């Protein structure tokens with residue numbers, strides 16, 4: 001088994017190779033504006049470092065967000081197309097789940113929060129590092145303060161809003177290593193991973209125009 | 219490299235997910251998935267809606283194109299993709315797909331210019347482009363007059379719209395007339411039964427001191443809207459067919475007049491017309507008439523090749539391969555405002571050297 005894992009749902013462009021037992025190589029670059037440029041060269045370097053070629057990959061694992069759409073789609077489109085070209089399956093893993101997994105907390109509950117911009121966070125609560133309690137959601141921190149009160153929090157979204165999330169736990173950013181390890185664990189347990197479809201959680205910003213603007217001066 | 223390279227092209231600059239396959243100047247497949255229906259109720263293309271649709275449509279559309287062409291991805295000589303100009307988020311979906319596909323297949327990648335592709339597509343219809351060629355590109359996104367002596371390396375802007383694109387003007391007037399979106403085809407239909415000389419709408423930028431090859435449609439749009447509003451205010455019925463015909467005539471009169479003039483001034487005896495508005499029947503007819511009078515050969519591809527599609531990207535990609543232009547790097551990014559003079563985005567060579575180690579072959 002050789003998993004290629006990638007995630008572009010947060011400012012981190014992160015890639016990893018996992019052989020089913022351990023991570024063989026990984027890299028992360030934090031740059032919210034250059035996912036499109038950085039991802040392919042990162043995969044290229046990763047393979048070189050591991051001394052492997054892309055055709056050795058047996059499955060692709062990709063973070064499905066939630067995350068800012070433009071960056072999120074870079075990873076999903078890349079994973080989908082690798083799957084097509086290599087003829088291998090592509091699995092989705094919720095990005096928040098990978099963060100929870102990396103936090104390695106045995107006893108929850110705790111909350112994972114990433115930056116959703118527009119003064120909102122993407123978030124979900126967990127019983128432990130492998131068990132999500134709530135569906136991923138997008139909200140203003142103040143609006144969920146009651147529901148996350150007293151819970152330790154993980155992720156860059158928590159760091160941004162200390163009033164709502166006073167107790168922040170590592171890590172700040174998601175890593176493809178965690179994504180790959182979680183996927184490998186679930187696959188080994190015979191679980192089926194979800195399809196690699198984006199978790200947008202918001203509708204596109206678009207307004208139906210009421211009528212054309214009258215141009216005749218009044 | 220073969221003189222008839224087999225190239226797959228990906229186009230996602232606006233609302234069409236296009237994947238085309240060509241062998242040299244021969245069209246093998248032209249698969250397009252459009253999200254236009256999803257935009258109709260918004261009266262224009264919504265970038266986020268388009269980007270979401272591209273992600274969903276990409277893999278099925280690549281599959282469809284390969285089946286249609288009856289070729290194997292292994293046999294491709296290169297992958298081409300629209301690197302710009304266009305909607306940033308939409309472009310990035312296509313660029314991501316093209317990079318991953320090229321990398322996984324071990325094929326060179328060519329990030330190419332959308333406007334140059336619109337010109338190059340005519341090779342699939344009428345054979346190799348004459349050099350030089352004058353090109354008039356008109357659509358909802360562009361109105362440009364371009365002169366190219368080599369479509370892979372030299373495209374010179376002669377003129378462009380200073381405000382709205384021609385296709386945008388069609389959309390806006392269709393909205394004022396309550397005819398829906400997109401406006402081009404419906405205005406064309408109504409105009410066929412109307413009188414193009416019924417109303418004398420203004421011809422923008424045609425004065426003696428105006429720039430010879432630039433366009434302006436904003437004033438025309440306002441004049442047409444005012445004319446309609448005056449009728450409505452007076453409680454009179456709006457003669458939709460005559461308005462459509464007279465408006466359309468004003469647009470195509472200016473477009474063809476300036477294009478023919480540019481050909482004459484530059485001593486170019488070929489004019490190609492591309493972009494969605496090239497499907498307009500009156501534009502085709504008037505261009506034909508005026509080109510004949512001026513001794514200019516007119517080349518207009520069939521409507522499906524005029525609107526955005528992947529075949530046009532593949533056509534330019536094939537030309538890049540045939541003329542040995544350098545491939546793009548794996549860090550190719552989408553450039554929403556890629557200048558028309560950048561026919562493609564050549565790479566920095568060392569990146570490709572490193573990569574060769576990891577490509578399978």
Ligand SMILES: [Zn+2]
Nearest residue numbers: 336357493526
């Ligand atoms: Zn176009």
